[in-house]
Amino acid sequence: MQISFGETEEFKKVTLGGRLDSIGVGKIEAQFSAGVVAGGRSTMVDLTEVDFLASLAVRMLISTARSLSTKGGKLVMFGANPEVTDTIETMGFDDIVPLALSEHEALALLRS
Amino acid sequence: MNPPAADSPAGDGLRSSEVVGDDLVMVLNNSLASIEEGRLRMARYLGSDLTPRVVNRLEVVFEELISNVLRHGFDPGPGRSILVAVGRRPGEIQLTVEDDGRPFNPFDLAEPPPFESLETAQVGGLGVPVVRRFSTRTAYDRAPASNLWDAYVSHGARPANRVTVAIAA
Numbered sequence: 001m002q003i004s005f006g007e008t009e010e011f012k013k014v015t016l017g018g019r020l021d022s023i024g025v026g027k028i029e030a031q032f033s034a035g036v037v038a039g040g041r042s043t044m045v046d047l048t049e050v051d052f053l054a055s056l057a058v059r060m061l062i063s064t065a066r067s068l069s070t071k072g073g074k075l076v077m078f079g080a081n082p083e084v085t086d087t088i089e090t091m092g093f094d095d096i097v098p099l100a101l102s103e104h105e106a107l108a109l110l111r112s
Numbered sequence: 113m114n115p116p117a118a119d120s121p122a123g124d125g126l127r128s129s130e131v132v133g134d135d136l137v138m139v140l141n142n143s144l145a146s147i148e149e150g151r152l153r154m155a156r157y158l159g160s161d162l163t164p165r166v167v168n169r170l171e172v173v174f175e176e177l178i179s180n181v182l183r184h185g186f187d188p189g190p191g192r193s194i195l196v197a198v199g200r201r202p203g204e205i206q207l208t209v210e211d212d213g214r215p216f217n218p219f220d221l222a223e224p225p226p227f228e229s230l231e232t233a234q235v236g237g238l239g240v241p242v243v244r245r246f247s248t249r250t251a252y253d254r255a256p257a258s259n260l261w262d263a264y265v266s267h268g269a270r271p272a273n274r275v276t277v278a279i280a281a
Contacts (some may be wrong), residue, residue, distance in 0.1 A: 054175045055239035066230045083168035095227045
């Protein structure tokens with residue numbers, strides 16, 4: 001499981017890679033949550049290199065988005081492959097943590 | 113009956129695996145490593161003719177069912193195990209998970225409410241609903257003394273939770 005943080009002038013960007021399963025989430029959850037919430041800036045989560053996503057990852061994403069929202073920030077995901085998209089849409093949590101097709105679309109959502 | 117000889121090297125998570133008839137039967141240890149080792153063994157058994165969508169759905173269901181047993185069915189520590197059977201059926205893949213932990217029917221749990229806002233969103237208990245939604249059939253029974261379980265794990269005649277699901281292939 002890989003995680004890296006970047007910044008644009010407007011937003012924070014987190015890039016995840018690998019399997020967001022029980023082991024993968026356990027390895028990055030604290031770093032992800034602390035890194036996103038610190039500063040309260042709206043954040044894009046790049047899922048392009050994520051191969052798999054389980055319910056523990058959904059818990060992590062919702063909890064982090066909730067903490068970020070209390071500081072006025074928004075969390076948006078983008079770039080999920082068709083299988084990860086199937087999981088996200090079946091669970092329905094993209095209703096509250098939006099999933100964009102591209103980084104360009106994610107930026108537009110964060111600016112809206 | 114003695115436990116079967118393993119057809120792949122034992123790791124921290126996978127105690128044994130073998131193909132019985134046309135089905136793969138695995139015994140997993142009480143550890144998170146069992147999910148990854150079991151997944152890889154299952155992928156090798158199923159081959160490469162399934163679509164990525166079906167493989168993903170099967171892996172999600174496998175992950176959620178096994179992690180559910182590890183988190184809620186057992187206390188941490190050695191000496192407990194989970195029996196998994198995977199089989200191809202006409203038009204579907206059948207997955208059976210047996211554990212001799214605390215009695216627990218995951219399909220008794222109510223569906224979580226729809227996600228409406230970050231403030232009200234339920235963050236726990238999301239695994240079983242996705243198992244239901246990815247499966248064409250789900251079933252649970254509390255087996256009073258499972259012959260299959262006893263034969264493979266040699267725990268004696270313990271009652272077992274048996275969850276069976278099918279995923280459309």
